Amino acid sequence: LGQKIYTYDQVDSTNLEARRMAERGAPDGSLFVAETQNQGRGRLGRSWIGEPGGGIWMSLLLLPQVKPSDVSQITLIAGLAVCLAVRQYSGLPALIKWPNDVLIHGKKICGILTEMTAEIDRVSSLVVGIGINVNIDQFPATLKDTATSLSMEAGKQFARAPLVASVLNAFERHYFTFLEQGITHEFLTQYKQLCATLGRQVKVVKPGYVQEGLASDITLAGELVVDTGQGPLVVNAGEVSVRGI
Numbered sequence: 432l433g434q435k436i437y438t439y440d441q442v443d444s445t446n447l448e449a450r451r452m453a454e455r456g457a458p459d460g461s462l463f464v465a466e467t468q469n470q471g472r473g474r475l476g477r478s479w480i481g482e483p484g485g486g487i488w489m490s491l492l493l494l495p496q497v498k499p500s501d502v503s504q505i506t507l508i509a510g511l512a513v514c515l516a517v518r519q520y521s522g523l524p525a526l527i528k529w530p531n532d533v534l535i536h537g538k539k540i541c542g543i544l545t546e547m548t549a550e551i552d553r554v555s556s557l558v559v560g561i562g563i564n565v566n567i568d569q570f571p572a573t574l575k576d577t578a579t580s581l582s583m584e585a586g587k588q589f590a591r592a593p594l595v596a597s598v599l600n601a602f603e604r605h606y607f608t609f610l611e612q613g614i615t616h617e618f619l620t621q622y623k624q625l626c627a628t629l630g631r632q633v634k635v636v637k638p639g640y641v642q643e644g645l646a647s648d649i650t651l652a653g654e655l656v657v658d659t660g661q662g663p664l665v666v667n668a669g670e671v672s673v674r675g676i
C-alpha cells in the first residue's frame with residue numbers, strides 16, 4: 432500500500448479525489464494526502480475540518496475482492512491501525528471509540544470515513560479516509576469539548592510524515608491478514624483491549640430511534656453488541672451513532 436502517493440496543497444475532500452482518481456485508473460493501494468481540505472466529509476453526512484498544516488487528511492484507495500458486508504471489518508482495521516500508530520508515535524494513551532474514532536482522554540483526535548462503490552455483491556472500490564488532528568491548537572467552539580489534537584495533548588508539535596508511514600504499516604499488516612483469513616480472534620482481542628466503548632453505558636441513536644444499554648461485545652462481523660435489558664441489540668456501524676452516557 433502507498434506505492435503511489437498523490438499529494439495536494441488543497442482539495443475538496445481526499446475521499447472524493449480518491450474516488451475520482453479510481454475512475455481514471457489509479458492503482459490499488461494509492462494514497463491521497465492533502466495539506467488542506469475545503470469540503471472535508473465526516474460520517475453520517477457531517478462535515479470535517481481541514482485546516483492547513485494542522486492535520487493528516489488522507490485517503491487510501493483499495494480494490495479488494497470482497498463483499499460489501501466485509502467493509503465494516505476493514506473499517507475496524509483502520510481504527511485499530513491509527514490507534515496503534517498514535518500510541519507508538521506519541522506515547523499518548525489513545526483508545527478506540529467503536530467503530531473507528533480514536534480518542535485521547537475521551538476526546539476525538541481521529542475520524543475515519545469509509546466509502547465504497549459496489550456492484551451487486553462485489554465491492555468495486557473502497558476509499559478509507561482518515562483524518563488525524565496533529566498540530567491543531569484551537570478548535571471552533573462547537574468542537575472544543577469533544578475534539579483534541581496530538582499537540583494539545585502532548586504540549587508539543589509532531590512531524591506528520593512518520594505518523595502517516597506508521598498508520599500505513601499498521602493498517603497493511605492487519606489488512607493483508609484479513610484478506611487471507613478474515614477477522615481473526617487475535618485481531619479482535621487486540622481491538623477489544625483498546626476499545627473504550629466496551630463496558631460503557633451507551634445510547635444507540637438513529638433517526639426516530641433511541642435505545643440505551645451496556646456495550647458488551649464486538650462480533651467477528653465488527654458489530655457492537657448492546658445489552659438493553661430486553662435482550663441484546665446487535666448494531667452495525669453504518670446506521671447508527673453511539674454516544675456514551
Ligand code: BTN
Nearest residue numbers: 444446472473474542543560562
Ligand atoms: C468522522 O469521524 O465523521 C469521519 C471523518 C473523516 C475525515 C477524513 S479527512 C480525510 C478524508 N477525506 C474526507 O473528506 N474525509 C476523510
